[in-house]
Amino acid sequence: MKKISIVLVFVVFFGAGIFLFLNEKIFLKEEEGSMKGNLIEPVTNKSPKIIDNNLTKTISTKTDSLDKTDYLHLHNESIVIDTHSDFLWKVFDKGVDFKNETSSIQSDLPRLKAGGVDVQVFAVWIPMSQVKRSFSFTISQINKLVEIAAENSSEFELAKTYDDIIRITNEKKVCGLIGIEGGTAIEKNLDNINTFSDAGVSYIGLTWNNSNAVATSARDAVERGKKGGLTEFGFEVVKRMNETGIIVDVSHLSEAAFWDVIETSTMPVIASHSDCYSINPHYRNLTDEQIKALAKKDGYIGINFYDKFLDKNSNATIENVVEHIDYIKNLVGVDYIGLGADFDGGISPPPELKDASCYPELTKRLVEKGYNDEDIKKILGLNFLRVFKKVCG
Numbered sequence: 001m002k003k004i005s006i007v008l009v010f011v012v013f014f015g016a017g018i019f020l021f022l023n024e025k026i027f028l029k030e031e032e033g034s035m036k037g038n039l040i041e042p043v044t045n046k047s048p049k050i051i052d053n054n055l056t057k058t059i060s061t062k063t064d065s066l067d068k069t070d071y072l073h074l075h076n077e078s079i080v081i082d083t084h085s086d087f088l089w090k091v092f093d094k095g096v097d098f099k100n101e102t103s104s105i106q107s108d109l110p111r112l113k114a115g116g117v118d119v120q121v122f123a124v125w126i127p128m129s130q131v132k133r134s135f136s137f138t139i140s141q142i143n144k145l146v147e148i149a150a151e152n153s154s155e156f157e158l159a160k161t162y163d164d165i166i167r168i169t170n171e172k173k174v175c176g177l178i179g180i181e182g183g184t185a186i187e188k189n190l191d192n193i194n195t196f197s198d199a200g201v202s203y204i205g206l207t208w209n210n211s212n213a214v215a216t217s218a219r220d221a222v223e224r225g226k227k228g229g230l231t232e233f234g235f236e237v238v239k240r241m242n243e244t245g246i247i248v249d250v251s252h253l254s255e256a257a258f259w260d261v262i263e264t265s266t267m268p269v270i271a272s273h274s275d276c277y278s279i280n281p282h283y284r285n286l287t288d289e290q291i292k293a294l295a296k297k298d299g300y301i302g303i304n305f306y307d308k309f310l311d312k313n314s315n316a317t318i319e320n321v322v323e324h325i326d327y328i329k330n331l332v333g334v335d336y337i338g339l340g341a342d343f344d345g346g347i348s349p350p351p352e353l354k355d356a357s358c359y360p361e362l363t364k365r366l367v368e369k370g371y372n373d374e375d376i377k378k379i380l381g382l383n384f385l386r387v388f389k390k391v392c393g
Helices: 070-077 087-094 109-114 128-151 162-170 191-198 218-223 232-244 255-264 288-296 318-332 356-369 373-392
Strands: 003-006 009-012 081-085 119-125 156-158 174-181 201-205 247-249 269-274 300-303 337-339
Touching: 070 356, 070 373, 081 174, 081 269, 081 300, 081 337, 081 356, 081 373, 087 119, 087 128, 109 174, 109 356, 119 128, 119 201, 128 156, 128 174, 128 191, 162 174, 162 373, 191 201, 191 232, 201 269, 218 255, 232 247, 232 255, 247 373, 255 288, 269 288, 288 300, 288 318, 300 318, 300 373, 318 337, 318 356, 337 373, 356 373
Parallel strands: 081 119, 119 174, 156 174, 174 201, 201 247, 247 269, 269 300, 300 337
Antiparallel strands: 003 009
């Protein structure tokens, strides 16, 4: 913050601030209903971030934006990263526009900017209708995201490396990363993993709700009694992902497959969008032992905002999100927690976090809960950035 003295007057400028699980179906993702209400005031002109947490520092001058409260100032200074959005599914299924606010969307560009989101991981989800052509479908979706970036180049850019992320966010653009939700995309061909790496894919979730040639899914294991973890091919997939710099994502994996990954991977492992089983015993959530194992791997857990994962009564509020964050912090420490909202994946989130514009409200609640600035910055983005830098480079 700079003080400018003019004729003994000091002026201080502050920086400003489907039916996925619905009806028990798993083969179609569908919107939860139209989004109501106006977006909150955008967190515009976010200050370039000073990265600590043992990461390379980047220093730049602050902007002239106006903060209204301490929590908005903190939010403005933090790198905010969400590690799972299904927006690309909405483009494929509904033909939605990234640049313009759409009532049925939770993570379009206006909402990302309004919520001060610096980095969004866009997951390529493969519907069952496309499974037989999973690889080509995934490539087509990645190409679509590249096209979206070209059409919005002044405000949005894709990153492949840590240095890309720092440069893009310092240019005050929203930074996009690519994820894949479902190992069917690999199609029993390890060389496809190299292709994904060259295309800038940051992580691959080894399964969705459907099991595949890589591993058994959590849903199949729990609801259908399917046995097994990683397949023989799946072990090779994990090794190749380690070699090519793609993060292994264990969200949606069966417990047996999870432990196979933990034993096989030589790099940090993430759960891009999962919650705590001890709070809500849903098969998509992580047990205490799984959380401990991810922490031991120097990994990461992105808290999912889906009410069915947050609260067994499916009547979740923002307090439930904080409850899951608290639980992991008390179990293994704050260094392994992040945000993986699962927006646009057919979820019904807490009303206070109805879309990506609402992220400052979560920062506010964490401040009120007594989290210090350093820990909040880790949760908002630095923890995932640490994993990304180590695995993806």
